[in-house]
Amino acid sequence: xxxxxxxxLKGSLTTLFLAGTGLPVYSSNKAKKNLVVIMLRGGMxxxxxxxxxxxxxxxxxxxxxxxxDTIKLNSDFSLHPVLxxxxxxxxEKQGAIVHATxxxxxxxxxxxxxNLMESGGKIPYKVKTGWLGRGMKVAGLKKEGxxxxxxxxxxxxxxxxxxxxxxxxxxxxxxxxxxxxxxxYKDRSEAELLDMLETIKSRPKxxxxxxxxxxxxxxxxxxxxxxxxxxxxxxxEVGGFDTHAAQGGVHGTHxxxxxEMDLIFYTLKRRLKEEFDNTLIVTLxxxxxxxKQNSGLGTEHGYGSAIFMGGGILxxxxxxxxWPGLKGKELxxxxxxxxxxxxxxxxxxxxSTVFDVDFKTIKDKVFWGDNxxxxxxxxxxx
Amino acid sequence: MKNFFRKIAFGLGPDxxxxxxxxxxxxxxxxxxxxxxxxxxxxxSEKELRKHYRDWVYNDxxxxxxxFKKDKMGYKAAKNKLRADTGxxxxxxxxxAIRQKEATKGEYPVLAKLWYFWGNHFTISDKDSLxxxxxxxxxxxxxxxxxxxxxxxxxxEATVAWAMIHHLDNGExxxxxxxxxxxxxxxxKKRPATINxxxxxxxxxxxxxxxxxxxxQENIKELALIMTGWAPDDSKHxxxxxxxxxxxxRKYHEPGKKIFWGKEFPKSxxxxxxxIKFLVNHxxxxxxxxxxxxxxxxxxxPTKEMTDPIVKAWEKSGGYLPEVHKAAIEVTFxxxxxxxxxxxxxxxxLQMSRMTDAKWPPGEEKFDNFILGYGLDPYQAKPxxxxxxxxxxxxxxxxxxxxxxxAEDWMSPELVIRRxxxxxxxxxxxxxxxxxxxxxxxxxxxxxDNPDKIMSILNENQKPIDKHILLFNLPEVIRA
Numbered sequence: 001x002x003x004x005x006x007x008x009l010k011g012s013l014t015t016l017f018l019a020g021t022g023l024p025v026y027s028s029n030k031a032k033k034n035l036v037v038i039m040l041r042g043g044m045x046x047x048x049x050x051x052x053x054x055x056x057x058x059x060x061x062x063x064x065x066x067x068x069d070t071i072k073l074n075s076d077f078s079l080h081p082v083l084x085x086x087x088x089x090x091x092e093k094q095g096a097i098v099h100a101t102x103x104x105x106x107x108x109x110x111x112x113x114x115n116l117m118e119s120g121g122k123i124p125y126k127v128k129t130g131w132l133g134r135g136m137k138v139a140g141l142k143k144e145g146x147x148x149x150x151x152x153x154x155x156x157x158x159x160x161x162x163x164x165x166x167x168x169x170x171x172x173x174x175x176x177x178x179x180x181x182x183x184x185y186k187d188r189s190e191a192e193l194l195d196m197l198e199t200i201k202s203r204p205k206x207x208x209x210x211x212x213x214x215x216x217x218x219x220x221x222x223x224x225x226x227x228x229x230x231x232x233x234x235x236x237e238v239g240g241f242d243t244h245a246a247q248g249g250v251h252g253t254h255x256x257x258x259x260e261m262d263l264i265f266y267t268l269k270r271r272l273k274e275e276f277d278n279t280l281i282v283t284l285x286x287x288x289x290x291x292k293q294n295s296g297l298g299t300e301h302g303y304g305s306a307i308f309m310g311g312g313i314l315x316x317x318x319x320x321x322x323w324p325g326l327k328g329k330e331l332x333x334x335x336x337x338x339x340x341x342x343x344x345x346x347x348x349x350x351x352s353t354v355f356d357v358d359f360k361t362i363k364d365k366v367f368w369g370d371n372x373x374x375x376x377x378x379x380x381x382x
Numbered sequence: 383m384k385n386f387f388r389k390i391a392f393g394l395g396p397d398x399x400x401x402x403x404x405x406x407x408x409x410x411x412x413x414x415x416x417x418x419x420x421x422x423x424x425x426x427s428e429k430e431l432r433k434h435y436r437d438w439v440y441n442d443x444x445x446x447x448x449x450f451k452k453d454k455m456g457y458k459a460a461k462n463k464l465r466a467d468t469g470x471x472x473x474x475x476x477x478x479a480i481r482q483k484e485a486t487k488g489e490y491p492v493l494a495k496l497w498y499f500w501g502n503h504f505t506i507s508d509k510d511s512l513x514x515x516x517x518x519x520x521x522x523x524x525x526x527x528x529x530x531x532x533x534x535x536x537x538x539e540a541t542v543a544w545a546m547i548h549h550l551d552n553g554e555x556x557x558x559x560x561x562x563x564x565x566x567x568x569x570x571k572k573r574p575a576t577i578n579x580x581x582x583x584x585x586x587x588x589x590x591x592x593x594x595x596x597x598x599q600e601n602i603k604e605l606a607l608i609m610t611g612w613a614p615d616d617s618k619h620x621x622x623x624x625x626x627x628x629x630x631x632r633k634y635h636e637p638g639k640k641i642f643w644g645k646e647f648p649k650s651x652x653x654x655x656x657x658i659k660f661l662v663n664h665x666x667x668x669x670x671x672x673x674x675x676x677x678x679x680x681x682x683x684p685t686k687e688m689t690d691p692i693v694k695a696w697e698k699s700g701g702y703l704p705e706v707h708k709a710a711i712e713v714t715f716x717x718x719x720x721x722x723x724x725x726x727x728x729x730x731x732l733q734m735s736r737m738t739d740a741k742w743p744p745g746e747e748k749f750d751n752f753i754l755g756y757g758l759d760p761y762q763a764k765p766x767x768x769x770x771x772x773x774x775x776x777x778x779x780x781x782x783x784x785x786x787x788x789a790e791d792w793m794s795p796e797l798v799i800r801r802x803x804x805x806x807x808x809x810x811x812x813x814x815x816x817x818x819x820x821x822x823x824x825x826x827x828x829x830x831d832n833p834d835k836i837m838s839i840l841n842e843n844q845k846p847i848d849k850h851i852l853l854f855n856l857p858e859v860i861r862a
Contacts, residue, residue, distance in 0.1 A: 041781070063572060108599065109587055111783045124593075128790070150773040152794035164794045168771050170803035173851045180842055181855055188857040192790070196798040203799070239780050244580040245554040294576040295568075296554025301579070333599065 033313065034225045034272075034279040035354040036234045037132060037155065037347075038264055040257070041114060042241030044285040045299055046306035047337060048254050049080050050097055050319065057326040061292040065299070067249050073097075077319045081250055082259045085266035089310045090317045094269075094276070096379065098307040098346055099321040102287060102339035106332070108301035110242065113286030118155035120344055120367055131347060133158025134366045136233060139355035143199075146224060146231040148217040155284075156235055163199050163231065165220055167210035172203065214238070218264045222271025225279065232354075236264055241285065245296035265310045277312030280354050280380065282347065290335050291326060302336035307346055313353060313380050320379065342372060349375040353382055384831050386718045388862035389679060390711055391491035392729070392736040396816070396824040408711045411492040412704045416530050419522075420488040421480040423746030428519035429627075431473055432544065435515035436625035438468040443623070467755050470514045471766070474777060475758065477518020478765035479743035481776065485732035486742050495729070496707055497526045499678050501776060503671075504540040504589060505784035506549045513777035520545040521776070533671065533701035534662045537589060538655055541581075542612060547628045550581035550782065553613040555606055557636025577636075582606035584782050586661070595666035597643065604642040608653040611635030630654075668696040675710045677787045681721040688713050722861035724789035727774035727797070731804060733862075734854045737825055740811035768807070772800050789861075801855055809850040822849050830858060 051067060052058055053076055059066055070078035071087050077099065079087055089095030105116045112124035120131030130153070136145055137159040145162035147153055156162050172178075178197065185194045210216065217236070224230040240257045247254045261283065269276050288305035304324070324330050324338035332338040344367055351366070352359040352374070359374040376382050383404065387393050390408050394400060401407035419425065441464050450457030465471065484494035501521040506512055524543040528536040540546055547553055555578040556562055563575035582605040586597055614622070615629040630651040640647040645660065647653045661667055672692035676684035695709030725733065735742040744761040752762060769775040773796075779785055786792070809817070822840055826833045836858065840849040853859060 107593070109583075109593055110781065111587070112593060147794065150794065150796050150800075151791055152797075157790070164796045166773075166796045168796070168800065168803065170799075171806065172799065173802055173806070173848065177843065177848050177852050180839060180852055184839060184856050190857050192793045193798065193857065193860070196793060196795050199795040200799060200802075203795070242580075242781075244578050245551040292576075294554070294578055295556050295573060296551060296576075296578050298551070298554070298578070301583070 031278050032228055032232060032275075033354045033356075034232050034234070034275070034311075035132075035350060036221070036225070036236070036264075036268060036279065036281040036311075038236045038238060038261055038281065038283045038308075039114075039118070039153065039155065040241055040261060040283055040285040041237060041239040042110065042243075042257075042285075043113075043287045043289055043301055044241045044257075044283070044305050045243070045247070045254055045289040045302075046099060046304065047288070047291060048247070048299075049083070049258055049308075050077050050099055050306050051080070052076065052326065053078055055326050057328075058291065063293070064297050065247060065249055065293050069250065073317075073319060076323075080255065080258050082255050083262045085262045085269070086308060086310065089265060089269065093317045094310055094312055094314055095265075096309045096314050096317055097319045098309070098341060098343070098379075099319055100304045100324050100337055100339055101307055101321075101341040101343045101346065102285075102304050103343050104339075105287065106303055108287060108303075110286055110301070115154065117284050117286045118153060120347075128154075129158030130155035131344070131366050132156055132233060132235065132351070133162070135348075135351040135355060135357075135362055138361060138365045139351070139357045141232055141355065144232040146221060146234045148221050148234060148236045153235055153237065156233070160195055161199055165217065165224075167207065167212055167216075167220075169207050169209045171206045172200070214260050214263050215267055218267035219271055222268050225268075226272050226275045238264070243289075243298045244294070244300065245298040247293070247298045261308070265308075269310070279311040280313040280350055281308075281310040282350055283308040284343070284347070288337050291331060291337060292335065300335075303332040304337035304339035307343055309346075309379070315379055315381055342370075344370070345372040345375055346379065348372050349379060352376050353380040383718065384829050385722070385858070385862045386715060387829065388725070388733050388859075389718060389723055390714050391495050392485045392733045393862075394828045395736055395739045396821065396828060397739065398828065400828060405712065405715045408492045408715070409708045411490045412496075412707045412711070414530055414704060416527055417490050417493070419480055419484065421483045421746060423476075423479075423750045425480060425522075426473070426476075426519065428516055428523045428544070431516050431519045432625050434468040434470075434473070435511065436622055438464060438470060438511065438515070439623055439625065440621055441468075444621075463755075466757065468515075469752075469754050470511065471758055472749075472752055472754075472762065473516075474514050474518060475762050475765045476749045476752075477522075477777070478769060479746075479749060480522065481518065482728075482732055482735075482743045482765065485729075486735040486740070491736065492711065493529065495679075496710075497521070497529060498728070498776065499675065500525050500529065500536070502779070502784040503674065504536075504546065505779050505782050506545045506777070507780060507782050507784075508775075508778040509549055512545060512549060513775070516545050517777035529703050529707075531703060532662075532699075533667075533696070533703060533706065534659055536703060537662055538658050540589070541585060541654070541658060542628050544614065544625075544628050547581070547612060547614065548624060550584055551578050552581040552609055553624055554578040555581065555610050555613070556634045557607060557610040559638070560610060560636055561633040575634075577603060577606040577610065579603065579606050582609050585609075585658075588783055590658070590661040590670075591664045591666040592670040594670065595664055601643050604640070605657060607636045608640050608642055608647055608657050611651075612654060662701055668693050668701070671706070672696065672710075674787070675706075676713065679710060679714045680717050680723055682724070682788045682790075688717060722857075724792065724861050725859075726785065726787070726792060727772040727800065727804075728769060728776060730801065730854075730860065731768070731772065731808070733859070734805065734808045735811065737829055738808065738812055738816065738821075738850075740808060741813060742808075742811050768804070772804060773797060801860070802851060805851040805854040806847065808854060809847045812850075817846050819846055819849065822846070822853065826853070832858075 119127035121127035143161040147164040150166040288302040289299035322340040506517045556575040611634045614626040672689040676688045692709045699705035748761045
């Protein structure tokens with residue numbers, strides 16, 4: 001099947017090309033809504049995760065990496081076969097994809113790219129806070145962020161007293177020691193350490209062994225997000241997508257990473273139960289990968305990628321795209337899937353919807369008034 | 383002033399004499415000869431450890447997976463036995479003990495702190511079980527052993543080290559017009575040879591000039607072509623798989639003229655050393671390294687005033703590392719009182735251990751007693767477990783850019799909890815005779831300019847363990 005961009009625009013896919021222009025979004029639903037971000041580090045290969053069906057330009061460049069047994073989503077796109085749980089969400093109209101999207105960054109450095117995907121900025125390392133942290137601050141969501149990681153990722157910085165969970169075992173010092181430390185930090189104006197100590201006060205004094213695998217972290221996140229007074233924002237990290245060699249097809253490194261992402265979707269759905277209806281999960285990556293495989297059966301750093309979305313806040317199951325095509329001249333710099341949607345439009349719309357803040361405020365205060373599209377009413381139940 | 387001993391090293395032990403001339407104390411540790419390790423137990427070569435890695439890879443991939451294809455439990459048991467037989471959980475602990483003894487007991491703690499910097503600069507991240515076998519040895523043999531040479535020599539040795547070539551996939555970097563590209567099997571399998579950009583990109587971005595130099599995607603591809611052919615030698619022993627020594631192999635190398643960044647480079651084997659020479663002499667390289675050294679030692683946000691003397695020392699000496707290091711030490715000393723540098727978890731842990739003369743790392747006898755095929759005793763397993771739990775295992779960085787030097791990246795409730803918990807562990811590691819209140823006076827006097835103030839805070843607690851936890855979580859310790 002030969003698919004042209006025109007077919008996509010006319011056909012079964014919904015284009016975001018003419019999406020809404022920033023009308024304020026106010027929710028009448030006062031139930032607690034959760035936003036979960038899964039950061040896919042290393043450059044997620046959207047053409048492996050959500051392959052295009054029947055495109056000869058794709059197939060001839062990916063001979064060894066073409067997947068068997070993909071899961072058909074519609075006439076144009078399929079899903080990597082390990083994404084079984086995401087497919088279940090899709091079938092329940094709680095899964096959707098934005099394809100051919102990326103942050104506005106084209107230089108292909110992981111580290112600059114990851115810094116920008118988290119900060120939302122345009123110059124690497126210039127912005128010291130994350131778009132999610134700034135969004136939470138605008139929404140007044142103090143103490144509502146949870147990172148499922150040992151460090152506090154940049155994406156959450158910018159709002160005080162975020163928490164994180166990464167279990168260890170041991171016994172915290174007694175209250176007197178903590179109080180003396182508190183005083184010492186105050187005396188030395190150590191605001192961040194004070195902030196952390198404040199958060200630690202609510203922790204159990206003694207912890208025993210707990211697993212720190214992805215399932216266990218997602219399980220804990222689900223438990224906490226479900227609580228009415230629990231966090232409203234959670235951030236996961238899945239690494240290892242940088243597959244320059246031995247990327248694998250149905251099995252292999254890239255597929256293992258996708259499986260890990262899939263497990264997070266599954267566990268949150270299972271754990272959150274009915275609260276999943278009030279939850280939105282979105283993924284984030286620094287760039288996609290080249291359409292062409294290399295001789296080590298891997299792929300190189302690219303540009304356009306995709307966003308997976310899950311949860312009951314989604315409007316419907318859909319692959320949203322303004323498909324750029326995969327012919328040589330349609331590729332970015334002749335090698336990469338192009339990006340036709342600034343992924344920050346999706347994230348700004350997600351925050352606007354989940355945090356009940358109008359889109360323009362998010363756009364202006366979080367993304368410096370950049371030219372982002374309000375996609376809230378296209379993608380989400382608003 | 384006494385914080386300088388922590389800023390540039392790991393502080394002073396309770397019985398160490400306070401040097402009257404701290405700057406000379408520090409610079410005198412930078413010599414033309416790399417000293418022997420303080421660790422006196424058995425040390426294995428990278429090549430020996432790579433053999434264990436080879437046994438692990440070969441037996442798992444070529445034998446066990448086939449033998450137990452239909453027996454999941456049998457495969458699991460056989461794989462666990464293979465882990466034990468190849469020392470998978472042992473080498474990383476041994477290597478950490480060798481590494482960390484330099485900081486806690488060694489006579490050259492300044493050199494140790496700089497070694498850690500360079501190990502992180504030329505990171506081997508956590509990939510393919512490398513951390514379990516060869517990363518520690520790579521950091522000894524390819525990094526520390528070259529700290530008395532020029533940066534050019536260090537960069538070359540790190541680039542062609544087996545661990546780096548494997549880690550950044552240069553073994554898969556094949557010239558599209560090379561001899562191998564014309565191989566029959568490629569035609570048959572329709573697998574044309576292509577470059578692999580990974581190593582070239584990181585050589586530019588992380589190891590030498592940084593993105594500040596303004597190179598392009600085209601430059602990355604040009605450098606990748608020059609790097610084709612540098613791969614594990616696959617000409618002799620097929621059972622070595624990807625673990626053979628790295629050798630330049632003409633059959634994988636792209637023939638013909640090489641243009642990189644507008645300049646012509648030699649063909650064949652001479653291309654890579656020439657490209658490295660070009661990169662290390664690029665102004666962005668010395669500025670980048672000087673900035674990183676200042677960020678590691680002095681402050682999260684170095685100024686030009688700090689980096690300039692290091693850049694000058696580099697230019698004057700042709701990038702001779704002992705001179706670059708001495709300049710970095712001098713700048714650190716000069717700016718010592720103006721900035722407090724946040725200490726990353728490993729350096730903090732080692733400072734606590736040195737300042738209190740703690741029993742860390744576990745002694746040589748613990749490791750020399752190990753027999754391959756057997757499990758580890760709790761002491762043998764501690765170094766890996768502790769560093770992993772602290773989130774700062776020097777062989778297990780998640781990405782090739784290594785660990786951050788910035789305070790903000792080490793600030794989270796869980797990371798602060800680790801400091802509180804491991805300060806308790808630091809107390810457990812004390813020699814029994816030192817678990818008393820008087821001991822802390824010695825520690826504080828030797829390491830702080832305001833001992834009375836520090837002691838007045840500590841004395842709010844009666845128990846030595848509480849004093850210990852408090853001391854090593856005070857801002858004065860967390861930032862040197």
